[in-house]
Amino acid sequence: MPLSRYCKIYRIPENPKQATLFSTLTTAAADVALEVLQDIEKDNLSKVEKKMLTDLGFLVKSREAELRELLGYVDEVNTESGIFTAIVVLNLDCNLGCTYCYEGKRKGKHYMSADTADDFVDFITSGVLRNKDAINLIFYGGEPLLSIDTIVRISKDIRAVAKKRGIAFGFTLTTNGTLLTPQIVKKLKPLGFRSASITLDGPKKVHDSFRPFKSGKGSFDTIVRNVKNVCSLVNVHIGGNYTRDRHREFPQLLDYLLKNGLCPDKISSVEFDPVFQESKKFVTPDFHDGCKSMGEPWLCEASVFLREEILKRGFLTQKIEPAVCAIEHRDHIVVNYDGTLYKCPGLVGRKKFCVGSVKSGILDHHKTHELGNWKNKECLACAYLPFCFGGCRYMKLLQDGNMNGVNCRKEYFDKTLAQFVAQDIKYDL
């Protein structure tokens, strides 16, 4: 039996007689003696070993059959999906003035009207809920809590219909956290509020320089106070956006959280991601510290370093697992404040990538969004395909000004995956 094309083999420096096998398709990992690798080549394994390695996804009956299965992976996700997810951009207004905000000059006093909110409810309840087990809304902005009445209006109506049809309903907030008080949480929880994703960009000094209030005053203390007050009422995820120059200071934030009682039992997960450089058309002209591609060497080092710092303090973070870009996913949509539909929050407001409206429904977008762009010889031969499926279309757009072709992440995974796998094993993720 041949090795799966999605099996990576990593040498173990402290044990030269063994290697780690890792499947990018099943995420199984095993340490094997080097002679096992030779026995795989010679088809000389015992029955027990063969079964074990096949069950884990390291051996396959046929590499061609495995490839056929992968080619159908995204279609299978779309056919069998029971959950519809909508990111709802309630406004493009904000009480903060973040230096790097990717919405930049698109922001303004733009709010979803009551009529558009009602049209959105119709769009969900009359069409997309057919054959679904669950609906998940992510209220987004700008700052979604500046539109609290619209959150209540939408969630009340959809929740009532979902309940009648036996469909699970819940929503999360992607919020800057400055307005998330216990009173707000108590008001929203009965309507299906499940969790809040809140951004803290490192320790106070760094965070306040990146994410001040519009007045220029720092927002760190307000956000931390709110997190402390609500973390026992609702799940809180902490996210942070780092740059090359400031990422080494982020562990100070983790220590600060621990010191202030915001321990892993109070915080659902922590994840730090790099700030990407948006087009000059959108971000503030003086922000140039964004990451331009995943191939930047510092980024590989930073992502492994920060993940280790999070895990070693006992916080949960994102697992290493197969993932499909939301653009490829049929049951995932972004609704702009004016009712227009997009496939990714990064594309909101770029008319070329509008895929319909809450009135017209979702229109065909295969060509404009390069769906299935990963079905080419190079990607199909790549062991990282299950983690990538063509990568992030938005990042491709930022990098090259177009979506023609894939956003290849091979170099990034070559430099990081072995260490991510070692972390997953070490911390039992």
Add this chain to the structure above:
Amino acid sequence: MGLYSKKGEVRTMAKRITVKKKGTKKKATKKKATKKKATKKAVKAKAIRCCAFSLVKPG
């Protein structure tokens, strides 16, 4: 047959293979995975990601 350690690691007699992480169980064949409920559960486990990294959050 394999031996099972306290942590659930499976070791062969000769300890040539140590499973560190079981991962998602591989489907044997498509034909065998016909039970609707089982299929749905497996597919739900497949992650959808907004992009390679999370987008920077709105200010």
